[in-house]
Amino acid sequence: MAAAVTESASARPMVRIRSVRKCFGPVEVLKGISLDVPVGGVVCVVGPSGSGKSTLLRCVNRLETIDSGRIWVDGDLIGYAEKDERLHHLRPSQLCAQRQDIGMVFQRFHLFPHRTALENVMEGPVVVKGVPKAAARRRAMELLDRVGLSGRAGHYPSQLSGGQQQRVAIARSLAMDPKLMLFDEPTSALDPELVQEVLAVMRDLAASGMTMMVVTHEMGFAREVGDNLVFIDGGVIVEQGDPRQVLANPANDRFRAFLGQVL
Amino acid sequence: MTGVPEAATGTRTAPEPHLPIDAIRPPRPGRWVAAAVAVLAMVWLLYTIIVNENLHWDVIAEYLTDGRILGGLWVTIQLTVLSMVIGLALGILAAVMQLSGSPVLRAASGLYTWFFRGTPLLVQLIFWFNIGLVFPSFGIGVPFDGPKLIEWQANELITPFTAALLGLAINEGAYMAEIVRAGIRSVDPGQREAAEALGMTHRQVLRRVVLPQAMRVIIPPTGNQFISMLKTTSMVSVIAGAELLTVSQRIYLGNFEVIAMLIVASVWYIVLTTIASVGQHFIEKRFERGHHALRTRVRRNLRPFGKGSV
Secondary structure, three states, X not given: OHHHHHOOOOOOOOEEEEEEEEEEOOEEEEEEEEXXXXXXXXXXXXXXXXXXXXXXXXXXXXXXXOOEEXXXXXXXXXOEEEEOOEEEEOOHHHHHHHHHOEEEEOOOOOOOOXXXXXXXXXXXXXXXXXXXXXXXXXXXXXXXXHOOOHHHOOOOHHHOOHHHHHHHHHHHHHOOOOOEEEEEOOOOOOOHHHHHHHHHHHHHHHHOOOEEEEEOOOHHHHHHHOOEEEEEEOOEEEEEEOHHHHHHOOOOHHHHHHHHHHO | OOOHHHHHHOOOOOOOOOOOOOOOOOOOHHHHHHHXXXXXXXXXXXXXXXXXXXXXXXXXXXXXXXXXXXXXXHHHHHHHHHHHHHHHHHHHHHHHHHOOOOHHHHHHHHHHHHHHHHOOHHHHHHHHHOHHHOOOEEEEEOOOOOOEEEEEEHHHHOOHHHHXXXXXXXXXXXXXXXXXXXXXXXXXXXXXXXXXXXXXXXXHXXXXXXXXXXXXXXXXXXXHHHHHHHHHHHHHHHHOOOOHHHHHXXXXXXXXXXXXXXHHHHHHHHHHHHHHHHHHHHHHHHOOHHXXXXXXXXXXXXXXXXXXXX
């Protein structure tokens, strides 16, 4: 861990996860996870339900607290400040500042239902960063255009299809200009014919150099876009590597069994 | 339905025949008898009321717009509106405390709702009116018997109106706390997470995301509370609160027209609650915009899908 501090910024990974453990009551869902995501890298996290993959993602922007271990994003320790060799809890305002740099896309979109698509995308910059409304609106329109929904700016979430809602949710996260995007099963709640439109936006985002952590069941996406595929089972990383290689030649029996079920 | 076998083939030359349904309903003698009895009962009731000489319709008509009655009506309206506004503020405060992470704040809020919902409003009103017996003076200054900057005598501060307002508002706050809490809890926790993931502070999450969505659930029972409050203000008559019932009672103590004055008061109460019900109807319509969106979704699903290009 001391090495992380001395490393030069250029070699520093965007996300550095070390020995993270997390319990929900008596159940230990993360049993020591260590993982690096390089700047601009796309890591796809796969695994059976209940394996802890979503929990890991939620720990990165501290929607969940961890019981032990360390998580750094862009060199900043998440949730704590280290001073005099002791950890100090961050104040709520400091936590909010850390979260601003980390975009998150949820399985069930969680768009604000009382606001239009445009207002959803404007909400973060206006409320959190204090961006003037006119500037925020211009930027929001650009982002809606980027996800192919500039024509739906005035629609309320309930008037949009699942795929459209998820694309608005991606635009809402991008509006905060994050360094890192977390995707928590972004296509699992979608009808099959709507999955591709969301994956296309994500593919585009990865090509633009965004650092991404993607919890997904879309092996095709992982193979095509992912730089690293991580298989988590029972709270530990069972297998990881280049997606094209590990998907073609899974070494671990459990991974092979899992692939047999999802492919 | 002679065309059934033909329809399956899909090749039909003759137009579909028109088969009107003008079926005869079975007779329902029970309904007719019940209706006749109900009408008869109502007519008889009205007749006995109208011809009853003890009701003094002329007195009722005379006092309906009496200055003292209208003054009492105005006090009733003031009491209702003020105690609802203060009660709503107290309720939001107590509900937010109840949902906070601090066990001390939760306990304080719980104690408040427990006590003020657990004791009769009538008792609370009399208590507030006689608060001077417990605290002869109120002041701002150093707590625990320290020096005071400003001090008021309870006898001057606690008029029937302020005592009524205190009692009604604090009691209402305890009920509103439960309504607001239910509203806040009805908002999907994912909404909170999405807002937090954007970097919003707790206060921003509450004000921008949670409360606006909670309002849809909070508004209808709040309307009911308002209508109920219009009538609950009559309890203030025990401390001579100068509202509608109190002034009616004062008048009949002078002219002995007990029933007529009670009818005068009732007429105004009904007018107020009717107006409030109509208002409630329109406010609820306004906040049903979420459901409106659902209806458009159903319509949209009947149209071919507009495919968004990526």
